[in-house]
Amino acid sequence: MIYLACPYSHPDPKVQKMRADTATKVATQMIQSGTIVFSPLTYTAAMQKLGVHKTSKGWLLFLLPFMEACTSMYVLTLAGWQESIGVTDEIKFFREKKKPFFLMSPDYGDSTIITTWG
Numbered sequence: 780m781i782y783l784a785c786p787y788s789h790p791d792p793k794v795q796k797m798r799a800d801t802a803t804k805v806a807t808q809m810i811q812s813g814t815i816v817f818s819p820l821t822y823t824a825a826m827q828k829l830g831v832h833k834t835s836k837g838w839l840l841f842l843l844p845f846m847e848a849c850t851s852m853y854v855l856t857l858a859g860w861q862e863s864i865g866v867t868d869e870i871k872f873f874r875e876k877k878k879p880f881f882l883m884s885p886d887y888g889d890s891t892i893i894t895t896w897g
Contacts, residue, residue, distance in 0.1 A: 780815045780816065780817055780848060780849045780850060781809070781814060781815065781816045781817070781849060781850070781851055781852065781853055782816075782817055782819070782845065782846055782849035782851070782852040782853070782869070782873075783802060783805065783806055783809070783816050783817065783818040783819070783820075783852075783853050783855065784819070784852055784853070784854045784855065784860075784865075784866050784869045784870070784880075785798055785801065785802040785818075785820050785854070785855040785857060785860070785866070786798060786857055786858075786859040786860045786862075786863035786865065786866055787799065787820055787824065787863070787865065788835070788863070788864070788865070789859065795824070798820065798857055799820050799821070799824040801855065801857060801885050802818050802820040802821055802855060803818060803820070803821040805818075805855060805883075805885060806818035806821050816853075817845055817848075817849060819838075819842050819845065823838060823841075823842075835864040835865045835868065838865060839865065839868050839869075839872075842869075843872075846869065846872050846873070846876075847876075849878070850878060851873075851878055851879045851880060851881070852869060852870075852873045852878065852879075852880035852881070853880070853881050853882075853883040854866060854869075854870065854880060854881070854882050854883060855883055855884075855885045856882050856883065856884060856885065857885050
């Protein structure tokens with residue numbers, strides 16, 4: 780199962796919505812192509828609006844079992860991914876577990892893996 784990481788936090792709610800929508804769109808396309816993927820942003824963005832886990836650290840603790848279950852991670856390279864605390868923590872986890880992770884264009888139709896790390 781692939782873990783689909785993506786930045787979320789931003790002072791502009793429109794940027795947050797675009798990021799969540801993009802993650803959901805890419806996850807949907809991956810599922811339709813037969814790939815098993817877990818998109819944490821798709822799963823958690825609506826819950827955060829309802830008051831669940833307001834911090835990256837809170838979400839990281841919640842997502843640890845999902846990251847354990849996944850065999851690799853794709854990072855959507857939306858603007859801000861390199862500065863994202865959450866994405867940084869997720870990459871650190873996958874590195875420590877020696878699980879491969881990849882950078883991926885958010886244009887899934889042109890989905891070429893940009894870089895392989897791990």
